[in-house]
């Protein structure tokens with residue numbers, strides 16, 4: 001179902017008109033009410049009069065995560081505190097977390113974004129949506145919760161973790177929609193598979209909305225097969241609101257971005273210039289309707305590309321490719337750029353391996369080492385003769401052809417690698433701890 005046909009299926013010309021109008025308004029607000037943006041715009045010698053249409057967006061300054069940290073907590077807020085309805089924060093692995101503040105209208109806009117994604121998967125009254133994203137400052141839990149509520153579905157707010165109980169409730173309450181990170185969905189799938197008590201055949205699951213971290217087509221296949229569902233991507237970031245900046249439609253051929261609310265650009269992260277249409281680069285968003293904390297040209301560090309052709313589903317909203325990774329997840333090993341998601345893509349091509357892995361990079365005798373721990377599937381482990389590790393050469397060859405460097409692969413028995421209930425951690429770069 002299309003939740004908001006007017007916005008999701010608008011002609012490209014009308015969309016440009018709407019974006020132009022909204023950009024002009026938001027720039028005026030930023031200029032008038034935000035010291036930070038007035039200073040930044042002055043540095044670039046630009047005033048609101050220079051912004052006459054969406055094509056002028058490149059005249060505006062970028063905003064980075066460092067800016068948001070410098071302005072912590074409320075430096076970018078442009079409404080009085082009495083209008084603030086909620087505050088969220090991103091995980092903030094390094095330094096201060098990034099804060100986002102919301103007016104009531106901001107919360108409405110956010111829940112609409114999530115509702116559009118879930119509606120595309122057919123969610124509505126009568127459905128039970130198990131929200132296994134963490135609840136709290138993290139936007140995942142409450143974001144998915146409010147989107148499901150808006151569609152009239154029943155919310156089951158289990159939050160993340162406590163896998164046994166999740167599965168018990170999933171079975172007893174006939175959950176048919178699951179929302180969590182793809183890595184946690186995999187962990188749930190695995191626990192169901194390993195259980196003597198429950199069987200996926202007796203469960204009611206129909207679809208899942210997975211996001212908050214990069215995942216691959218191979219992972220989608222695994223999840224769809226193991227959980228008997230249709231698995232949809234949902235994308236978002238705290239700085240724009242949280243999950244629901246976009247999501248996949250029933251065609252599953254790209255993640256539609258709700259560009260009436262968040263204007264996307266792709267830039268070359270080195271030159272900061274726009275890339276040619278359809279090329280890969282860094283995704284940048286300008287919030288077009290956020291009231292409490294509007295953000296101009298936010299550099300997400302997420303790498304992807306955009307497609308503007310109309311989708312078969314009828315939506316005209318631009319589609320993005322799966323996120324390859326964040327520029328800061330990229331590891332440069334022996335001079336070659338490696339993204340963890342490339343390793344996941346290789347692993348899921350081989351039936352013997354779980355889509356779990358851990359990459360350790362170090363420097364020994366002035367040379368980078370690239371160690372990759374992978375895990376055998378239990379059914380494969382049982383079949384393989386003692387002491388003989390199967391199928392390493394094809395995996396090795398595939399990784400060499402995909403990323404261009406030779407890994408040291410270590411095959412581990414089932415259930416050895418750490419499972420995550422939120423965003424999974426896949427890498428350790430020991431070179432960071434050395435001089």
Ligand code: ADP
Nearest residue numbers: 090091092211212213214234235236237238323
């Ligand atoms: P943090 O920066 O602390 O992780 P967020 O929880 O706001 O804060 O995470 C947003 C980021 O999560 C995005 O910028 C992106 O890197 C990643 N992300 C979110 N959804 C997806 C998705 N569907 N696919 C790939 N990456 C995603």
Ligand code: ZN
Nearest residue numbers: 249311313315
């Ligand atoms: Zn579509």
